[in-house]
Amino acid sequence: MASKSTAAPYVEVQGLVKWFGSDRAVDDVSFTVPKGNFVTLLGPSGCGKTTTLMSIAGLHSIDAGHIRVGGMVYTAPKNGVFMPPEKRDIGMVFQSYAIWPHMTVTQNVAYPLEMRNVPRAEIETRVADVLRLVGLSEVAAKLATQLSGGQQQRAALARAIVPRPRLLLFDEPLSNLDLKLREQMRVELKRIQNEVGITSIYVTHDQSKALVMSDEIIVMSKGRIQQKGDPHEIYSRPANAYVSNFIGVANLLKGRVIAVGEAGRGEIEIAQNGRQAQLPCRLADGIGKGDEAVLSVRPENVQVRHDNGSGRCVEGEVLQAIFLGNCVDCRVRWGDFEWKVLTHPRVHLNKGDKVYLHLDPDHTLAVQP
Ligand SMILES: Nc1ncnc2c1ncn2[C@@H]1O[C@H](COP(=O)(O)OP(=O)(O)OP(=O)(O)O)[C@@H](O)[C@H]1O
Ligand SMILES: [Mg+2]
Incomplete structure (x- = not known):
């Protein structure tokens, strides 16, 4: 999927800093979102996702930076600007559904329009349209308490989108639902x-959700942005070992860059308990010759073979090979390191086999430690 991030910024968060006592919860966070895009803030618990979202909504003041939406300044402490939350025209959907139990689905969804004095006839059409969109037309007359978890979450979503806000903010809205839902x-x-x-x-700590839904993912850790990019970029070109490890599974080994060539290519040397290998690779931004780096290779980008072919490869011993139908989940010992490999089921592997790991230089990365 092509990144749409080249479009003009609609949401602009610049240099956002938020302190709680002596804890810098958000530490110089900057990003932009083009109009109509779906962007995910992804990171582990406590990394500052909710704080960033609350700052955009105006539910937190901030200590430095500015927030702009659709050309309007929402928060800019340096200039004394702080637009109250109710003026920001933002829809929010949280983990707890927060729909009113004593009202029907229709009444819940109509409420934000009534608050805005929208004419009755228009309310009826808009509510019916939104309920159809979220698949709740059938249960429109039910009380909110008579709905399933998934239906309640849809009702909360319908209520957030019905006033057509300038911006929608989601904070882990699906985490109360069971896996299938x-x-x-x-x-x-x-x-x-x-x-x-x-x-x-959208805010989540769940990488699979982020990969499925986002035009762009912003990976955060300890209040800082680690990397921004579309899902494909984040997965296949992680900037550093943290992102490699947080998104999906990767073989990570400390090494040193020993050669730098054209177009971001180079060579990394890795060593493990008497073993050593020099492997052609791609270099992440900012990595030069002689630099310490981390080798990052996804399990699906390693080929296990019984021959060493003509290319440079890593020689190891099969520790385990589990047949999964469409692939074989394999562990290969190399010094003290265990390579994780997902290989084609055509290759018959047995515990103890001496094998060669063939790494595709395009998917063998030297990333920032
Ligand atoms: N109201 C508050 N008062 C004091 N400290 C806070 C407050 N809200 C958040 N923090 C601290 O700020 C940091 C970031 O918290 P935040 O809620 O933004 O994390 P998060 O990424 O949303 O995590 P989670 O995935 O657990 O929801 C944490 O260290 C947290 O303890
Ligand atoms: Mg949170």
Whole structure:
């Protein structure tokens, strides 16, 4: 999927800093979101995702930086600007559904329009349209308490989008649902967002959700941004060992760059308990000759063979090979290191086999430690 991030910024967060006492919860975070895009803030618990979202919503003041949406300054402490949250025209969907139990689904979804004095006839049409969009037309007359978890989450979403806000913010909205419903809802949610075209920022610690739904992913750790990119970029070209490890599975080995060639290519040397290998690789930005780096290789990008072919490869011993039907999940010992490999089931492997790992230089990365 092509990144849409070249479009003009609609949301602009620049140099955001937020302190809680002596804890710098958000530490110089900057990013932009083009109009209509779906961007995910992804990172482990406590990395500052909710704080960033709350700052955009105006539920937190900030200590430095500025926040702009659609050309309007929302927060800029340096200039004394702080737009109150109710003026920001932002829709929010949280983990807890926060829909009113004493109201029907229709009443819940109509409420934000009533608050804005929208004429009755228009309310009826808009509510019916939104309920159809989220698949709740059938249960429109039910009380919110009579809905399943997934339906309540849809009702909360309908209520957030019905006023057509400038921006939608989601904070882990699917984490209360069971796995199956969650998988279904994440596809649904992306479809609905696409249809209504509202610019959205989604917060999660779940990388699979981020990969499925996002136009762009912003990986955070300890209040800082580690990398921004579309899902493909984040997965296949991680900038550093943290991102490699947080998104998907990777073989990570400390090494040193021993050669730098054209177009981001080079060579990395790795060593493990008496073993040594020099491997052609791609270099992440900012890595030069002689630099310490981390070798990062996804298990699906390693080929296990019984021959050493003509290319440079890593020689090891099979520790385990589990047949999974469409692939073999294999562990190969090299010095003290265990390579994780997903290989084609055509290759018959047995414990103790001496094998050669063939690494594709395009998918063998030297990343920042
Ligand atoms: N109201 C608050 N008062 C004091 N400290 C806070 C407050 N809110 C957050 N923090 C601290 O700020 C840091 C970032 O918290 P935040 O809630 O933004 O994390 P998060 O990425 O949303 O995590 P999670 O995935 O667990 O929701 C944490 O160290 C947290 O303890
Ligand atoms: Mg949070």
